[in-house]
Amino acid sequence: MSSEALKSDSNRIIHIIASLSSPREFQSPLITEADALEVRLDMITEPIGDALHTLRTKFQGPIIITIRSSDEGGAYAGGPDSLWEKIEPHLSNIDMVDLEIRFRDHAQIMKDRNKKVIASCHQNRMPSDNEMKDLIEELHSFGDIVKIAVQPQSNDDLIRLLRITAECPYPIIMSVTGTLFRYARPILCLFGSQYTYCYIDSETSPGQYSIREMQLLAHLLTPGFVDPWFEGRPVRSGDVSGFIERAHAYLKSQ
Numbered sequence: 001m002s003s004e005a006l007k008s009d010s011n012r013i014i015h016i017i018a019s020l021s022s023p024r025e026f027q028s029p030l031i032t033e034a035d036a037l038e039v040r041l042d043m044i045t046e047p048i049g050d051a052l053h054t055l056r057t058k059f060q061g062p063i064i065i066t067i068r069s070s071d072e073g074g075a076y077a078g079g080p081d082s083l084w085e086k087i088e089p090h091l092s093n094i095d096m097v098d099l100e101i102r103f104r105d106h107a108q109i110m111k112d113r114n115k116k117v118i119a120s121c122h123q124n125r126m127p128s129d130n131e132m133k134d135l136i137e138e139l140h141s142f143g144d145i146v147k148i149a150v151q152p153q154s155n156d157d158l159i160r161l162l163r164i165t166a167e168c169p170y171p172i173i174m175s176v177t178g179t180l181f182r183y184a185r186p187i188l189c190l191f192g193s194q195y196t197y198c199y200i201d202s203e204t205s206p207g208q209y210s211i212r213e214m215q216l217l218a219h220l221l222t223p224g225f226v227d228p229w230f231e232g233r234p235v236r237s238g239d240v241s242g243f244i245e246r247a248h249a250y251l252k253s254q
């Protein structure tokens with residue numbers, strides 16, 4: 001199936017953020033396959049002003065700017081003041097700003113500049129239910145979207161994470177760190193995570209899928225894709241009209 005058809009699948013509920021770690025990726029033809037873009041400014045050393053402006057004119061979806069601290073898996077070791085100096089020049093070309101708790105003091109000025117704030121936290125462990133509840137409330141206190149990436153250590157941890165995602169009362173992006181439970185990345189979107197992250201040329205975090213891999217996963221895992229030969233009849237992908245009723249009737253007839 002062509003990548004255009006994959007993205008155009010109206011049933012798709014797994015939305016993809018392509019995380020970009022170099023201006024060369026801004027020029028990739030795969031850019032258009034993402035639902036949103038993330039510019040990982042902490043991983044980029046060269047000036048990006050002109051390239052980001054060009055990207056803005058080409059890409060129709062939301063553009064996020066992120067400076068990930070070294071404590072949370074990124075490359076930025078500076079403080080809040082220099083963070084603002086790095087982000088401010090690009091505000092006219094982006095829609096959302098990813099802010100960790102340590103940089104929460106910048107949240108209000110970002111909102112004043114009409115930018116959505118993704119309030120994020122990344123941990124290489126699996127917090128308890130109470131810790132996750134407190135973390136969600138803290139992130140929601142300054143962000144428009146809560147974003148948490150944690151590392152399940154068992155199937156029970158993953159089941160907890162899926163439930164926490166499904167029960168979250170706020171807009172949320174939930175992800176996993178590490179590679180052990182990487183398959184949960186797209187599945188978390190089926191439980192309410194607004195996006196999943198992937199890469200175009202090089203990973204910005206261990207365990208990410210490429211955009212091509214994630215596109216196919218997004219199509220195949222979205223409930224709208226049904227067995228093409230249910231009851232011996234071809235069912236067009238994405239057409240669930242009547243499928244559930246027919247399935248129940250079919251089961252009753254057995």
Ligand SMILES: O=C1C[C@@](O)(C(=O)O)C[C@@H](O)[C@@H]1O
Binds near residue numbers: 019038175204
């Ligand atoms: O926080 C996230 C999620 C991420 O770490 C991942 O695991 O895909 C990738 C980061 O670029 C992004 O800011």
